Amino acid sequence: MTTPVTYELIKECGQTGARLGKLHTPHGTFDTPMFMPVGTLATVKTMSPEELKAMGAGVILSNTYHLWLRPGEDIVEEAGGLHRFMNWDQGILTDSGGFQVFSLSDLREITEEGVHFRNHLNGEKLFLTPEKSIHVQNALGSDIMMAFDECPPFPAEREYLIDSLERTSRWAERCLAANKHPDRQAIFGIVQGGVYEDLRKRSAEALTSLDFPGYAVGGLSVGEPKHLMYEALEYTTPLLPTHKPRYLMGVGSPDALIEGAIRGIDMFDCVLPTRIARNGTCMTSEGRLVIRNAKFARDFRPIDEDCDCHVCQTYSRAYIRHLVKSNETFGFRLTTYHNLHFLIKLMERVREAIREDRLNDFKEEFFERYGFNQPNAKNF
Numbered sequence: 001m002t003t004p005v006t007y008e009l010i011k012e013c014g015q016t017g018a019r020l021g022k023l024h025t026p027h028g029t030f031d032t033p034m035f036m037p038v039g040t041l042a043t044v045k046t047m048s049p050e051e052l053k054a055m056g057a058g059v060i061l062s063n064t065y066h067l068w069l070r071p072g073e074d075i076v077e078e079a080g081g082l083h084r085f086m087n088w089d090q091g092i093l094t095d096s097g098g099f100q101v102f103s104l105s106d107l108r109e110i111t112e113e114g115v116h117f118r119n120h121l122n123g124e125k126l127f128l129t130p131e132k133s134i135h136v137q138n139a140l141g142s143d144i145m146m147a148f149d150e151c152p153p154f155p156a157e158r159e160y161l162i163d164s165l166e167r168t169s170r171w172a173e174r175c176l177a178a179n180k181h182p183d184r185q186a187i188f189g190i191v192q193g194g195v196y197e198d199l200r201k202r203s204a205e206a207l208t209s210l211d212f213p214g215y216a217v218g219g220l221s222v223g224e225p226k227h228l229m230y231e232a233l234e235y236t237t238p239l240l241p242t243h244k245p246r247y248l249m250g251v252g253s254p255d256a257l258i259e260g261a262i263r264g265i266d267m268f269d270c271v272l273p274t275r276i277a278r279n280g281t282c283m284t285s286e287g288r289l290v291i292r293n294a295k296f297a298r299d300f301r302p303i304d305e306d307c308d309c310h311v312c313q314t315y316s317r318a319y320i321r322h323l324v325k326s327n328e329t330f331g332f333r334l335t336t337y338h339n340l341h342f343l344i345k346l347m348e349r350v351r352e353a354i355r356e357d358r359l360n361d362f363k364e365e366f367f368e369r370y371g372f373n374q375p376n377a378k379n380f
């Protein structure tokens, strides 16, 4: 069957397991490995879609659960779908809502049919099923929809993980059957199994037999130490088809993006760059910069002297610090703009390094400068 989303493998890195590729979607073709900014409520907080496009953010992510509750998928559909509703003519990936159901609601009950839980806004009882999740994502009209899965926390009991991944596989089949627009909306399956190699294998086998056009590695970046995440990637990505895209969900720190790419991941998303920006924390080529610090009060240099983004070409640390300390919206806009640009640019450099078979060398140089090689290095 033809699928609306395909992956073209361009080149494998001679030095690592990384790959250079192209993701073809109904809303354009995008170079991978790539980072996707998160626009939870049909907006990447403080950024206009025009700015995101100019920056090279090819695919953005939006949240099924949040848009289902507010404004409601029927309103988005009536507007002509999410692309038209928010004026974004490039790729959109929607998550399934599963992660929010499991992370935002403490009163939930999982059955074979779906999950009962409470709306985090008003406490109202809700029921989300694989069919409902796909129904909402069909109405949103995203290019890539995610299968409805259960994302168990870390640590989780092995026995529980087995039940959970088997249920997730049955739900995956129901998601495929529920897709009303298979000609223009693709569904990616999500491999679970925690940090157990045999369980990842079991989950990957069940899902690859369903022939999804792409696969996500789920259930990572949920509180486990990073070395366990990297180990899990090392044995999971080889279980996935070579000619399909691989997406690592919820990962966005610079070190994890590089380590993920090295282990064959093509797509990443995370709220990290935008969330820390609203806290006044910036990612720079020399590590984390907390703009609120008193030492920047008279520092008229840009956030990152090596960054060619509009913010770094125009505004000083002292000015941005003043805005952030005064809770001025414009300050958060500037830090958000820079952080997203930083990660999009980082992925460009990762792709360049793959093209030149030197991703490991690039990693060493980048880590050294960023400070990841130092003991007690911060996570981002």
Ligand SMILES: [Zn+2]
Binding pocket: 303, 304, 307, 308, 309, 310, 311, 312, 313, 338, 341
């Ligand atoms: Zn910048």
